[in-house]
Amino acid sequence: MATTQTESEADAATEVGSVELEVFRYVPEEDDEPRFESYTVDAEEGTTVLDALIEIRDTEDASLTVRHSCRMARCGSDALYINGKQRLACNTLVKEVGEPVKVEPLPRFDVIRDLVVDMEGFYDRMEAVEPWFQPSHEPETGEEFLQSPENRKNIDTVLDCIWCGACTSSCSPAGTDDRFKGPAALAKAYRFYKDEREGEEARKNRLRLLEDAHGIYRCHTQFNCTEVCPKGISPTEAIMEMSRDATKQKLAFWRR
Amino acid sequence: MSKDTRVETYSRGLIEDPSRWKDWMGGMWAFYLHRFTGLVLSFYLVMHLFVLSTGYWMGHETYTEVMQAIAAPKVIHVMELGLFAAFVFHALNGTRIVLFDMMRGLEIQEQLFYLSVALSFAIVVASAPFFLLG
Amino acid sequence: MWLLQRVTGVGLIFLLGFHFAVQHFIVGATNVTAANTVDRITYGLIEGDHVIPVTIDMSAVMYQASALLLLAFSVFHGMYGVHNIVVEQNPGEKIERLSRYFFTVLSVVLLIQGVLIFYAFFAP
């Protein structure tokens, strides 16, 4: 908006004026059904959705509940559904999403209260892919596994996952099928799958773990996960590569 | 989602999902269109074989009569065009998916979707006369 | 299975495309009679005297193969696809198994029915 108004650019740089937010509210002791509440806050150029929510909580309505911690898109606490898309409230500017700002908890997750969702199922999924290092051999004392810079670079993006749940919330198969691990967990699996320090055997085991009827093949390349990831990870790509490899491996069964 | 949660949670249910169709991005439309056309084609397959089976169970005469009768109303032609459209989209989008399986075109997935829609549209429009006149 | 779904899918693009071409571009849906069906299945003779006036006289074996492959591929691709939709709702082991049986049986029935139809018009 501000970019077209050349004249008042200096003023626009600091003041955006009052902004209206529509916030999903649900307090189990008080509400049978969720409701939307409207709030108005004063926003500046750099005001994020999280800033606005904190402002509401501190000055207007102390009962508004939202998880947040680091404010710098690292802890992954505040993934929310903001104007039709899963985003981190802390790095989403109020002015970039348009008014009114509609804030909801992550879709496909159950709501504990207000904007706080139940993450247990998500954590279970993450844990189900055995997301821990399974090295090719036990290292001797002081022995360091070697890894080429190229290999390290290949997993750089997936390593950045902050477990915010945005992708899993955006994925329809993950929504209907609890046993489908969902994009975050599969990207996590991929992080180890591609790590050359793990060796061939571990790679095969990882694929075996993932390819049951509710495994990697449930991915329908909706690309929602890729679109919403605040860290620019493409779980779709990771899943495609693993399913391709798994198929190749199966096709070559007679060679073994 | 999980059974061992400490608190009672509120499930917004699956109804949420399609109700957000306004927010869908390209990939999501591709998925639902693909699924919908797939279901249509599968259903047609079953019905098609059922109709054709008259040729075995009731003889060639009846078969010809049934086929002619079904094809007579104009509305059937429009529906057949629809079926063809379903097939064309399903085929083109299927090609798009197979490309992904081969790790190609992941970065331009949304453009590929629009391309498959546009191509489907073009093919269907170009073929329409055959269905509506023939 | 996942791979098979891909392979049949790609195959169907051609098979079903051919089928549509024959039925709607050359013969025309209104002109289907037992006689020309017999022609096609028995002799591989496609007479386009209605919509596009071409006559294709292909090898009978080729046509027969294409028809039977079309049958097999479409039944598999369609039924497995629908079964997958069921599985994806995570309905539980029991329903999943039932769905598998149901679609397997349905596929077999459809295949048999298809072959019988084929047989009905195969009259050399």
Add this chain to the structure above:
Amino acid sequence: MHSHEVIVVGAGGAGLRAAIAAHEEGADVALVTKLHPVRSHTGAAEGGINAALKDEDDWEDHAYDTVKGSDYIGDQDAIEAMTEDAPSEVVRLENMGMAFSRDEDGRMAQRAFGGLSFPRTTYASDKTGHMLLHTLYEQVMKRGITVYDEYYVTRAVKEDGECHGVVAVDIQTGRVEGFQAGATIFATGGVGEVFSHTTNAVSCTGDGMSIAYRAGVPMEDMEFVQFHPTTLPSTGILITEGCRGEGGILYNSEGERFMFERGYAPNDGELASRDVVSRAELTEVEEGRGFEDGCVHLDLTHFGEEKIEERLAQILELARDFEDVDPVTEPIPVKPGQHYIMGGIACDSHGATELPGMYAVGEAACVSVHGANRLGGNALLELVVFGKRSGRHAAENHLTNTSKSAVEDVVAEEQSRVEELKDRSGGEHQSEIRADVQEAMTEHVNVFRSEEGLEEALEIVRDARERYESVNVHDTSDTFNTDLVQALELRSIIDCAEAITLGALERDESRGAHWRYEHQERDDENWLKHTLVYPGDDGPRVEYEDVEIKKYEPKVRSY
């Protein structure tokens, strides 16, 4: 009522490492944390972890650098223990799968950091903390260690001069629950929320320090608060020291490379230790050579896009998202912000405190390895080294005669405290009191401190304590009541703020990160000692303890 041999409070790097160590010793261990482990603020650490890994390097040089960095007030036995263990602990992390950045030969890469005589900072891009946190949590999952997440610990159970566990509010349900334990390790992190301009998360409220303090364990060296020289002006988000380690340059508004040209650190320039650089920046700004908002410029534009993307990817993202600046083409405005507290719960080099059964580790603890100023890259090292040591020690030496009824009594007491807080009407909301404390601390207890300012801050903090007596919690729900949690946290903030200010007021010398207007020189004769703040009946009581000096005698510190 939960019962474990070892309970670790807080699940950041230190807590996770302690839990793993205790588990390896065969103890029944559980983590109790107010955030899910991967949300912990360790994840925000950027730069790296120091260790003398290379053949040309020597752990004793690392020890010397650390002693010098600490302005000679770090305990040298603990520093030696840490630096000697460093290489094996870093390799251990690698063996756990941590994805360090790599050299061409496939070994872990290292880079230069402020105050170090050798480039020994091992790093994983500029997300070292993130990788470390996730790697450790992966190991916790692998071992199946119990994690009680989203439980806010409110108090330690003390009976017969021993610690029998803790009591916590289950944030999700609002229930108060007891955790009986033979050893309780506090790994609760820092106190960033005491200040308004901080790199820390809003969860860093000094809870562990306050809880231990209220159980009679002193807070040590709280006046030593590190202000990081490069934080974003609008949000306080950290711009890693790695930027300067890789060759980033600081300029003032006159285009001078002031660290050299104005003589702040004629040898090391931008890579002098953090206290030196922060003071230099503020001096420049005060003398009128700063930019808008009290900033100087950090210039990375000579790196080229490729290098920035490879080594400082996160900085690129943060500067673009939060400051609307593109580091590839323009300098980043930066200013000092609260970053770390060198002080904390007083403990020995095994993390054990005065109170049997209670341990402390990580930023919450003051083993005293950082003394008056922490070197970049030593915090993550402290986590893993002392995490391991305290976890192991706790597993081997935990109490076996803890009392269940003592825990139950405290549960009842805390239950009624929480109920009373929620039932209250009238009084101020916690956010108002919190904001006043934060502003006063940032105004007066910042990089430059004067007697007058410190006294004023102390008054405001003590006033806040009185106002807190009638603090009002507006939200009455039992489910995920963050209003309640924040009200509880506010008490910790006030406790810590008071200890920091009091320590700073008493210490009339300048040392490391603590700088006094009236006494700008270091005074080894009177002040080569640790400050200990004990709780007393009428406010805190300050005592002092000698510094452990071994090989390295204090001398003039210059960079």
